Amino acid sequence: MITLGEGNTPLLRAPRLSERFGVELWLKWEGANPTGSFKDRGMAVAVTRAVERGATGVVCASTGNTAASAAAYAARAGLHAVVFTSRGAVARGKVAQARAVGADVREIDGTFEDAHREARRLADEEGFVNVNSINPDRIEGQASAAREVVQQLGRVPDILALPYGGGGNTVAYAVGFGERLPRFVLGEADRREDTFASAIRIVEPVHRLEVGGVLKRSGGTLVTLSEDQLEEAWRLVAREEGVFCEPASAAGLAAVAASVTAAGQSVVCVLTGHGLKDPDATERLAA
Numbered sequence: 355m356i357t358l359g360e361g362n363t364p365l366l367r368a369p370r371l372s373e374r375f376g377v378e379l380w381l382k383w384e385g386a387n388p389t390g391s392f393k394d395r396g397m398a399v400a401v402t403r404a405v406e407r408g409a410t411g412v413v414c415a416s417t418g419n420t421a422a423s424a425a426a427y428a429a430r431a432g433l434h435a436v437v438f439t440s441r442g443a444v445a446r447g448k449v450a451q452a453r454a455v456g457a458d459v460r461e462i463d464g465t466f467e468d469a470h471r472e473a474r475r476l477a478d479e480e481g482f483v484n485v486n487s488i489n490p491d492r493i494e495g496q497a498s499a500a501r502e503v504v505q506q507l508g509r510v511p512d513i514l515a516l517p518y519g520g521g522g523n524t525v526a527y528a529v530g531f532g533e534r535l536p537r538f539v540l541g542e543a544d545r546r547e548d549t550f551a552s553a554i555r556i557v558e559p560v561h562r563l564e565v566g567g568v569l570k571r572s573g574g575t576l577v578t579l580s581e582d583q584l585e586e587a588w589r590l591v592a593r594e595e596g597v598f599c600e601p602a603s604a605a606g607l608a609a610v611a612a613s614v615t616a617a618g619q620s621v622v623c624v625l626t627g628h629g630l631k632d633p634d635a636t637e638r639l640a641a
């Protein structure tokens with residue numbers, strides 16, 4: 355198993371946010387993973403399987419965290435990593451992380467979708483394994499987070515809230531919970547093409563159909579958020595609970611804040627990545 359010690363992240367009670375929203379609120383702190391995001395859960399499995407299949411390298415397109423994670427696990431496995439990003443659209447810390455562990459970072463003049471196309475082409479042509487979330491090993495690995503939540507809480511929460519970028523994480527949580535789903539409350543950026551929450555800067559969610567299915571089966575809600583709503587939720591997590599996540603990570607809380615939630619319900623907000631990744635955005639928090 356190729357591992358860096360991913361998973362088993364804290365589930366933190368959030369007393370001030372609970373009081374503010376009249377619910378029993380918990381934070382699943384995925385920034386505590388080895389490269390600072392939940393992507394490590396899926397990457398450990400995907401890279402392990404890539405090695406088993408005799409791959410020489412892995413490739414992905416990324417808004418940043420998939421790149422940082424793929425790069426680290428590839429280095430750990432002795433594999434080559436190529437990552438495609440959209441120029442100027444990735445937080446500085448994430449590019450630095452990928453480069454630090456030796457990844458070949460290729461910035462392209464185009465959108466995330468263009469980068470995705472490039473990654474798939476390289477996988478087809480060069481025998482690299484694509485480790486984007488279209489790779490089922492990623493989903494399988496990320497499903498562990500749902501089982502952890504149930505274990506840590508002692509039951510399935512009433513509500514699971516998380517950011518919605520491409521939707522891979524939503525699908526993975528649904529797989530992990532199995533038959534008994536919590537109500538999914540998803541937060542997406544109104545300005546998908548240029549939101550400051552760069553981890554969810556994805557115009558065409560690759561898992562859109564499956565996400566629709568999860569929302570339907572769980573009686574869930576999709577909330578479209580303004581930049582102000584995203585920023586406000588991010589500030590609340592930091593100021594009220596002392597947890598410094600990256601901007602996209604607070605989208606689940608922003609969605610809870612913007613939707614009607616029955617008093618006293620148990621709500622788990624998944625904080626997907628660490629605040630240290632995005633020093634430019636972080637200047638807004640201090641303002």
Ligand SMILES: *Cc1c(COP(=O)(O)O)cnc(C)c1O
Pocket residue numbers: 391392393419420487517518519520521522523524553554600602603626627628
């Ligand atoms: C990847 C990522 C997301 C979006 O997850 P999807 O599976 O694409 O919906 C949200 N937040 C952070 C920090 C991420 O790295």
